Amino acid sequence: MEMSGDVCYENVNFTSESSEDRGLKTEKVPDLDKEETCLYSYVDRKPKELQQQNAEPSKVTEPTTPDPGPEPEPGPQPGPGPALRCGGSKRSISRAVAVCLALLCALLLAAFTALGILYNQFRENERDQLQSKYINVTQERDHLLISYSNMTRLRDQLNTNYANLTRERDQLQTSYTNVTRERDQLQTINTNLTRERDQLQTSYTNVTRERDQLQTINTNLTRERDRLNTINTNLTRERDQLNTSNTILTTERDQLNTINTNLTREKDELKKRLRNVTSCFAGWTQTGCSFYYVSTEQKNWTESRQDCRDRGADLVIINSPKEQEFLNNLTKRVWIGLTDTVTEGNFIWVDGTPLTTPKYWFGPQPDNDPNTPGSVGEDCVEIYYTAPRHPSAPPPTTWNDKKCDSDNFWVCERMI
Known part of the structure; x- marks a missing residue:
């Protein structure tokens, strides 16, 4: 199983029905959400199939090995030698040897079974660790790559043997390395963006404070402008009234000047007359x-x-x-x-x-x-x-x- 920037898994089913039906059955997973389902399905079945292979060695086949065809029929077995037919002691020895061989086979079978179980446990532990790492890395990747919604679906076929599983592990490790690198890059980008955000927040706070100050100044200036407009209107009205009054007063002044001139003339005449009348x-x-x-x-x-x-x-x-x-x-x-x-x-x-x-x-x-x-x-x-x-x-x-x-x-x- 290969892991890269775009990952696709296939579900691999192992069968041991017959020599003609041996092989791989693949099932395409249509989208990325089934990625973990593919891996879990394969890994969960693998220990069971290995146990079956250990229990029935005759039915375990390599997926990549071509079908060898039907097994040859066993030929006539040679009978026991003449020596075995000669006496009861030899039969006892043969029986003992047979019993020993049977015990040895049983021990070997038990040893193989135990080794298979230990191997399966080892593979399960390793699988669980890889799965845990993969889940953690995937979660980090999902958190850091929110903007990525779809990934190109490409999955290679999985082989049923240990080499394919090893290659899958290596590919997961490579993917983990790549995702870790991407995570570090994204963390760097996030750090830069956080720094820029803090700077922008500081700038926003300063600009907001300046805006509030400018709004206050604008309000004061607007109030002062309205007051000055009112004063200007009043002064304009007073100016017009004063201009009218000035015009009227100027006219009256001219008239009064004329009257004063006439009165001055009359006063002078009256003074003359008064001097005459006084006498x-x-x-x-x-x-x-x-x-x-x-x-x-x-x-x-x-x-x-x-x-x-x-x-x-x-x-x-x-x-x-x-x-x-x-x-x-x-x-x-x-x-x-x-x-x-x-x-x-x-x-x-x-x-x-x-x-x-x-x-x-x-x-x-x-x-x-x-x-x-x-x-x-x-x-x-x-x-x-x-x-x-x-x-x-x-x-x-x-x-x-x-x-x-x-x-x-x-x-x-x-x-x-």
């Missing part, structure tokens, strides 16, 4: 953009207003807390340009505008006191300085309605 308003007090004349005599409300008109002015109209404070600081009762002579309770200024705000009525005023003797009502308004008499109601709430025919000081106002 004409001797005895008048300037506060803000108005000149005020405070009388030194007392008249009723109508005569006081007429005096103001004669001076090119009119009774004072209070438009701000500052102006009210100015009048309170005079610390005397004076007529102002506020009356409800047209409609009772509907006070209007002398320029025709209704009283809205500010309002500086003192206490329960206006009360249009009807209990005043000879009074038809209080329709004109005066500054009634109450601090000396009513400390709980200090300025600026100093307005009071009073009869228009009462005499009072008055204050004229002329706008610049």
Whole structure:
């Protein structure tokens, strides 16, 4: 049996039926999975056939020896010699010799049988060792050669004699050597692949760590990018709004510059006029953009207003807390340009505008006191300085309605 990279075994059956049927009967094993079955079948039958050969030497034949044909018929056997017929002692000797020969044959037969059994045991032990080695090597080969699924099936015929079995052993040893060499090569390849795998695993770990770091950086950058995009969008919106505001403010600035230029021109003209008017308003007090004349005599409300008109002015109209404070600081009762002579309770200024705000009525005023003797009502308004008499109601709430025919000081106002 030959063992190489591609192995095929044949099942060999030994028969001893007759001289014509002696020989080999072969049976092809179709695939590699029956490889061990071929070997076990042959080896298991071999000791039994050797025992039969030892027990029946006449039926043991060599498989490779051609059939010798039918054995010759035994010829007539020579009879016993004349000496054996002569007396009983010779018969006894012959019987003893025959018994000795028979015992010798039996001993020889037993010796041959024992030798055959020992030989068979020796061959079985050797076969078992070879089978164990072969199984181990085959298992290692199967583990190392997973990628090899099929092997070329080639099996040579097995001979039935010891020489074929010896050759089979040598072939198994050669196969064991080859498989061992292949195993060593595969182990070397496996070692190299393991080293490369470890290097690749290390590289994979490093690359995975770098990937995670890059993912974290990418996430942070994405978040920062989104934040910057939001900021950029807001800044763009603000920029557009600022551009619009700037355009509007630029337009307003130009308009204000124009207005400022015009106002500057008007201011210069007013200054000129003011210098001219100041010389004409001797005895008048300037506060803000108005000149005020405070009388030194007392008249009723109508005569006081007429005096103001004669001076090119009119009774004072209070438009701000500052102006009210100015009048309170005079610390005397004076007529102002506020009356409800047209409609009772509907006070209007002398320029025709209704009283809205500010309002500086003192206490329960206006009360249009009807209990005043000879009074038809209080329709004109005066500054009634109450601090000396009513400390709980200090300025600026100093307005009071009073009869228009009462005499009072008055204050004229002329706008610049």
